[in-house]
Amino acid sequence: MLLFVVFEEDENTMRSSIRSFLIVLTCFVGLTAPRVLHACTVCVELPKASIADHVLAAEVIVLAGPTSGNPFKFSIRRVLKGSDDRLKEIPEIPFLVDSVMRRAFRSDPTNTVLFTYGATRTDRAGRSFSRGWKRIFTMTPERKEFIGKLRSVGQLWTYGETDSSDRISFFSDYLWHSDHVLHSTALVEIGRAPYDLVRPIGDRVSTNQILEELNRLDRFVYRPTVIRLLGLQSDTHARSIVRQRYIKALNNGGLNAFEWALAGIEADGALAIKSIDLVLQGNQMTDDDKWAFVRALTEAGSSQPRFRGEIIAILLTVLERDRILAARIAFATRNWGQTPLHQQFKAIADHELTDPATEFVLNMVLDQEVAVE
Known part of the structure; x- marks a missing residue:
């Protein structure tokens, strides 16, 4: 995920500038990619809008059940949010009551399903171009309590927000x-x-629970998240498994190489960083794997500043051998302050063979540093 800090006096102006810049920046960064990257599986596979996004951004929230005269059609039983006038303006709930739900309603006629109406997706600038009904889930006492707490605690959260410690x-x-x-x-x-x-929530659950999740093939979509949580476990069993898996990832690369390398740094610290350095010095890896390991280093450097010295030395060597990664490294380290990397960024930006997209991105990062000073 790419973020950029703009220094403005007005908060709304700052947010607008960030969003506008990200639209342009995404296009430029895409041009710098040597090939399609495996990237973060979570970013690719998990919903871009979460249940919380749909509930908190909804214009209308209702509980619905089967229509008395038509068991296949939903009708509203209770309105949790939204005026009568708004309900008259929007279309009816388009979803049908399937066979599973019909059985559930027959066993308990008081069952209801939570639906929201509002933005179904937004662009990178936070604008919504489509609205519609979203089926959330069948209500239970636990989920009712969850929705109540969510609507209370999350009143100030924005659609798609991820950088909130309160939300985490x-x-x-x-x-x-x-x-x-x-x-x-x-x-x-x-x-x-x-x-x-995320790092502060390590050890919130047991290692056995994490491993059970990790080994379930039907939960594959959540694997990147689970690997990160495993890396944050402090017990010896978790550390032993992480050591085995991150070393294997360094040797073989592939899916989740980034997450395992990052978990390895949590388990072995400087030793894992040195191991990643040795792998990056070789030439037997794909562009995807190379970026996965570099990304693990930059993520570790951002979250654990004590490792930045060693990581910067490695990144300088990487940039000397593979300048095509310069734009992404620049963004990943943009909040590290002045480092020797900036001299390398400037040299690459000024080089006559550097492509315009990379030059643009590097100059933006360098200009940001000037603005901070």
């Missing part, structure tokens, strides 16, 4: 909740949150 703290309480829907919802939220904000 709230959802960390639902990790490995007995309700699998709430558990999965928490994994989505934790998985897309900045790593430095």
